[in-house]
Amino acid sequence: MLAARIVKNQGIYIEGLNFFTGFCVEGHTNAIRNHRPARRNNALWVAEQLDIRLNIIDVIEEYKDVVINPKHGYGANLNPCLDCKSFMVGKARQWMEAKGFDFIVTGEVLGQRPMSQRKDTFPIVQQESGANDLLLRPLSAKLLPRTLPEKNEWVDREQLHDFSGRGRKPQIQLAKTLNIKDYAQPAGGCCFLTDPNYTAKLRDMWTTRGEKRYDLDDVMLLKVGRHLRPTKNYKMIIARDSGETNYLQGYRHRHEHLIMTSHGGPITLLDGDVSDDDVFFAARIAARFGQGREAAKVTFIAAKPDGTERQITVVPLRPSEIMDSWYL
Amino acid sequence: MSSHHLDARNLMCPMPVIRAQNCVANLEVGDELEILCTDPGALTDIPTWCRIEGHEVLELVQNGNELVIKLRVAPRRVFS
Numbered sequence: 001m002l003a004a005r006i007v008k009n010q011g012i013y014i015e016g017l018n019f020f021t022g023f024c025v026e027g028h029t030n031a032i033r034n035h036r037p038a039r040r041n042n043a044l045w046v047a048e049q050l051d052i053r054l055n056i057i058d059v060i061e062e063y064k065d066v067v068i069n070p071k072h073g074y075g076a077n078l079n080p081c082l083d084c085k086s087f088m089v090g091k092a093r094q095w096m097e098a099k100g101f102d103f104i105v106t107g108e109v110l111g112q113r114p115m116s117q118r119k120d121t122f123p124i125v126q127q128e129s130g131a132n133d134l135l136l137r138p139l140s141a142k143l144l145p146r147t148l149p150e151k152n153e154w155v156d157r158e159q160l161h162d163f164s165g166r167g168r169k170p171q172i173q174l175a176k177t178l179n180i181k182d183y184a185q186p187a188g189g190c191c192f193l194t195d196p197n198y199t200a201k202l203r204d205m206w207t208t209r210g211e212k213r214y215d216l217d218d219v220m221l222l223k224v225g226r227h228l229r230p231t232k233n234y235k236m237i238i239a240r241d242s243g244e245t246n247y248l249q250g251y252r253h254r255h256e257h258l259i260m261t262s263h264g265g266p267i268t269l270l271d272g273d274v275s276d277d278d279v280f281f282a283a284r285i286a287a288r289f290g291q292g293r294e295a296a297k298v299t300f301i302a303a304k305p306d307g308t309e310r311q312i313t314v315v316p317l318r319p320s321e322i323m324d325s326w327y328l
Numbered sequence: 329m330s331s332h333h334l335d336a337r338n339l340m341c342p343m344p345v346i347r348a349q350n351c352v353a354n355l356e357v358g359d360e361l362e363i364l365c366t367d368p369g370a371l372t373d374i375p376t377w378c379r380i381e382g383h384e385v386l387e388l389v390q391n392g393n394e395l396v397i398k399l400r401v402a403p404r405r406v407f408s
Contacts, residue, residue, distance in 0.1 A: 013407070020342050041342055041369065044376045053407050054380060056346050220340060246393045250338035250366065 001046045003107035003138045016054040018043035021063040022219045023192040042184040068212040077199040081115035089129035103134040103149045110140040110164040139163045201328045227328040234272030238289050258286050262299035265290020287316035329358040341369035355401045365395045
């Protein structure tokens with residue numbers, strides 16, 4: 001937001017680009033759950049504040065290669081930050097060339113991120129994206145070699161900044177100067193690939209499949225519900241409230257599932273190849289997460305993706321029988 | 329003027345906005361687009377996108393878990 005405002009204030013026409021990878025926390029994931037209000041989409045909010053066009057671009061398919069085969073490896077979790085940055089700046093370069101724009105602006109700050117925003121990795125992003133000296137980083141520009149927009153005086157370098165490091169005080173001060181009173185919470189957290197709980201589930205999925213492969217439904221389902229793997233061949237996704245139940249119902253055509261009928265309770269999806277014994281055992285586990293957890297028996301409809309249904313009645317597992325190791 | 333429908337059910341934001349944005353790009357000024365969604369985030373995102381682009385939101389209806397957002401396509405806005 002700051003970088004865009006600085007450049008716009010110099011009289012330069014800008015448009016925003018927002019790439020949707022499937023792993024963006026921005027995507028209102030929390031809104032699925034009942035008690036959490038829908039959060040604003042920050043990219044849209046910023047575009048409205050700046051009065052600029054925002055182009056939201058679905059890069060889910062192309063992004064898979066970044067996640068699966070990162071040339072520069074992962075960070076603390078499954079975050080391929082440097083490859084991701086090069087990919088996104090590369091997409092911005094393609095957009096710039098296709099739409100007749102002159103250069104690219106990012107809000108990167110030198111030293112702010114351990115992988116992608118270092119003095120030695122900034123040039124890697126420029127090279128690998130093909131943006132080279134058409135990539136302007138207004139917040140740290142004075143600490144970096146002059147870019148073409150500066151050399152050609154399309155922008156006034158003197159009005160750019162020399163921010164560096166992980167602290168946000170200079171940015172907050174600049175926001176005050178620019179009369180920006182509200183802004184997205186700083187310090188990251190915008191990508192599920194940096195989340196250890198999420199990436200544990202992603203690793204489990206890849207391990208089970210025997211290969212690094214995913215589609216959008218996979219990455220969405222990893223964000224929703226409790227995930228338990230009682231045996232190697234299947235896992236359970238148990239909704240945590242009615243909001244998640246509503247959401248998971250959209251996946252009934254894709255997964256065998258359990259719907260509690262004798263008591264109130266969440267929907268459970270079964271992901272994997274399940275035998276009748278597996279379905280029966282999964283129902284005993286699922287019974288613990290509904291209102292019949294203390295009942296002698298709980299009844300479910302067990303349904304296949306093709307709509308075939310059968311009724312099963314089970315005895316809920318005791319709490320001590322639910323293994324901690326099943327939770328992903 | 330013609331009416332169009334977009335099924336964005338079971339997509340989480342920003343996918344409904346992306347689908348709406350891509351769909352509107354192929355419509356004529358004055359056309360109406362009815363978007364069916366299930367993500368409650370669309371209730372704020374699509375109207376925000378419409379405000380930015382100048383499209384008119386004609387209807388916002390919640391039917392149980394489904395949302396219907398109807399908009400009228402405006403001329404492509406010129407930003408300064």
